[in-house]
Amino acid sequence: MNQGRTQKQTGKFGVTKGFDSRKVEKEGDIMTIGKEPITAYATTRVIKIADMMIDNDCRRIPIVDAGTKKLLGIAKAIDIVDFLGGGEKYNIILNNFKGNFLSAINSPIAKITSSNFTTLTNLDSIDDALKIIIRMHTSLIPVVDKDGKILKVISEKDVFPTLKISGVKxxxxxxxxxxxxxxxxxxxxxxxxxxxxxxxxxxxxxxxxxxxxxxxxxxxxxxxxxxxxxxxxxxxxxxxxxxxxxxxxxxxxxxxxxxxxxxxxxxxxxxxxxxxxxxxxxxxxxxxxxxxxxxxxx
CATH class of the missing domain: 3.10.580.10 (CBS-domain)
Incomplete structure (x- = not known):
């Protein structure tokens, strides 16, 4: 995980990342699972992000820099729901768009992109992913390289049990x-x-x-x-x-x-x-x- 491994830097939306530059470490087994990420840009419209989530059956979409592909933030379905009236982000519609829903859903996703998330690095393990999923109840974890570029994403499905458990109801x-x-x-x-x-x-x-x-x-x-x-x-x-x-x-x-x-x-x-x-x-x-x-x- 990116916490505690090295010195960290804060990205545009608050993402932390860091690698130990003092030595070369072996790639972790986290790279044996997961899939290529579906990503979007900070300028992508809110309604387009919602479409992408529905079409791809995913609640989280990494937001990356259009040029470098570095991870900038995470667009979350729950934040879009918040934006529509569930919490503090609803004030954006009231204050910035005077309650006009159509204008709001066509605004850039950067307005509501979350900076509160955890990443893994390619040096981490599947056990690290499990700990995050269980403790933080997150459905998707980005894996980044030393430059902060997203490599893949790990979801609950990637660590879902394949063996049977007897006697549990x-x-x-x-x-x-x-x-x-x-x-x-x-x-x-x-x-x-x-x-x-x-x-x-x-x-x-x-x-x-x-x-x-x-x-x-x-x-x-x-x-x-x-x-x-x-x-x-x-x-x-x-x-x-x-x-x-x-x-x-x-x-x-x-x-x-x-x-x-x-x-x-x-x-x-x-x-x-x-x-x-x-x-x-x-x-x-x-x-x-x-x-x-x-x-x-x-």
Missing amino acids: ACDIMQREVITVTPETTIKDLARMVVNTQKRRIPVVSDGHLVGIISVMDVLKFLKEGEFKSIMSEEILSETVNKIMKQPNVVFLDTDLDYIVTEMKETGFGGFPVVEDSKLLGMITTTDVIKAFYRNEE
């Missing part, structure tokens, strides 16, 4: 405290909840029963598919969750972890509500599965 690893919304919750309130809790997906409950689930990506798809007919942001954000929520894939208290892993791989879903008689009891996410697997390996 959903009830053993699920999150029991779950944030929920109702079908009547507005997109604005949902956005604020997502930003404040940093949850990627939130169950929708009515009269104590699970009726749907909604994610950060569902909000972005709502944007991409042209559902926002109004120009003013307040009118857009008054739409309700029931318009974009999805039917949830669920698991039960006694569902085997092996089955959950298989379902996550086959469906691409990053989390499942845990129910009994349609009542929500908990949530299981990819991070919970990774934690359970590598805890058993220790």
